Amino acid sequence: MHPPHPSQQFSNSNLLVCLLALATLIMSPPSCVFVDGLSSPTSSSATNANANTASLRGKAFASSLPVLEPSHRRLYVVRHGQTDWNLKGLIQGGGYDTPLNNVGEQQAAQVASELSGILFSMVCSSHLQRSLQTAKYLAANKRVTDERLGEMRFGDLEGLAIRGLNATEESRQRFQEMKQKMKHDIDFKWPGEHGESTRDVSRRGKEAIESLLLETKSGDHLCIVAHGRFNKVLLATLLWNDPSRFAEMEQGNTCINAIDYNELTKMWSPILINYTDHALEASAKEELLEHQPQEQQQQSSS
Numbered sequence: 017m018h019p020p021h022p023s024q025q026f027s028n029s030n031l032l033v034c035l036l037a038l039a040t041l042i043m044s045p046p047s048c049v050f051v052d053g054l055s056s057p058t059s060s061s062a063t064n065a066n067a068n069t070a071s072l073r074g075k076a077f078a079s080s081l082p083v084l085e086p087s088h089r090r091l092y093v094v095r096h097g098q099t100d101w102n103l104k105g106l107i108q109g110g111g112y113d114t115p116l117n118n119v120g121e122q123q124a125a126q127v128a129s130e131l132s133g134i135l136f137s138m139v140c141s142s143h144l145q146r147s148l149q150t151a152k153y154l155a156a157n158k159r160v161t162d163e164r165l166g167e168m169r170f171g172d173l174e175g176l177a178i179r180g181l182n183a184t185e186e187s188r189q190r191f192q193e194m195k196q197k198m199k200h201d202i203d204f205k206w207p208g209e210h211g212e213s214t215r216d217v218s219r220r221g222k223e224a225i226e227s228l229l230l231e232t233k234s235g236d237h238l239c240i241v242a243h244g245r246f247n248k249v250l251l252a253t254l255l256w257n258d259p260s261r262f263a264e265m266e267q268g269n270t271c272i273n274a275i276d277y278n279e280l281t282k283m284w285s286p287i288l289i290n291y292t293d294h295a296l297e298a299s300a301k302e303e304l305l306e307h308q309p310q311e312q313q314q315q316s317s318s
Contacts, residue, residue, distance in 0.1 A: 073130060073132075074129055074130060074133035078133025081274065082287060084235065084276065088276050089233075089235065089236050089238065090274060090276050091240070091277060092134070092240070093240055093251065094127060094240070095242065095247055095271050096124075096243060097146065097270050098117055098119045098120035098269045099117055102120075103117065105177050105182065107191075109167055110210075111169060111210060112175065115149060120150070120270075123294070123295045126270065126294035127270040127294050128153035128154050130294045135237065136239045137232055137233075138158045138159070138228065139154050139159050139238070139241065140159075140165065140240045140241075141162075141241040142165040142166045143161050148241075154239060166243070167242070168212050168246055169210045169212040171211025214262065228240070249262045251273060271291060272288060272290075272291040273289050
């Protein structure tokens with residue numbers, strides 16, 4: 017399901033239908049598609065400890081996840097909420113510290129509600145404010161920031177428009193040419209000062225996760241909040257030991273990925289990849305607010 021485009025006009029009847037659909041989505045358990053096809057109740061102590069403060073949606077999400085096996089830890093990898101640069105199709109990279117926009121803040125609140133049934137032993141965020149702002153909504157026993165979780169540095173291409181009204185044929189072509197080179201060579205660096213390669217991002221991301229594992233224990237649930245390209249490279253590195261496969265997955269704003277670490281084999285296995293139901297609901301709410309009469313908007317925000 018995709019939220020309606022802002023240019024579409026809403027009739028009163030359409031508004032009513034959307035409101036009813038939205039209410040149904042919020043009150044219903046999430047329709048998770050698990051990598052292993054399993055959905056079973058969890059009995060983890062981390063989830064039970066947070067049961068009193070969890071939202072109904074959070075309880076439903078937590079209870080639908082597979083049970084965490086003995087000698088395992090679960091890592092949740094979340095992408096930050098939407099920024100205006102995301103909306104405009106501009107490359108942010110690690111060089112531009114852009115904040116969340118209104119939709120991004122709503123998405124952050126929604127992902128926190130989705131994850132409220134899980135008590136994280138630690139939440140670790142990138143140092144960039146779009147990730148810090150998203151992470152602040154999540155409940156955790158401990159919070160840390162790690163620059164190694166920052167977004168890939170895209171060199172001279174940072175600030176370039178590759179989608180939307182500001183993109184040109186030249187900018188799109190330049191990005192695609194660089195993208196193809198990077199796809200076939202994990203040591204290829206984005207041109208310009210501070211440009212990184214896929215291997216650079218893979219190496220620092222893996223080091224950051226190894227540090228987190230040293231600070232946590234068996235049975236813990238931990239969460240990192242980072243960025244689109246960084247998450248792709250990290251997941252490809254941990255799951256397949258092949259960062260070049262990063263292009264095989266999508267990472268929407270405030271998507272949830274869950275992967276389990278086996279302490280005996282030192283291997284990672286996927287549980288959930290790019291889950292975004294909550295983010296779509298946040299976008300739908302923003303669309304409805306945009307089409308409400310001004311008096312109704314004032315009442316909604318009071």
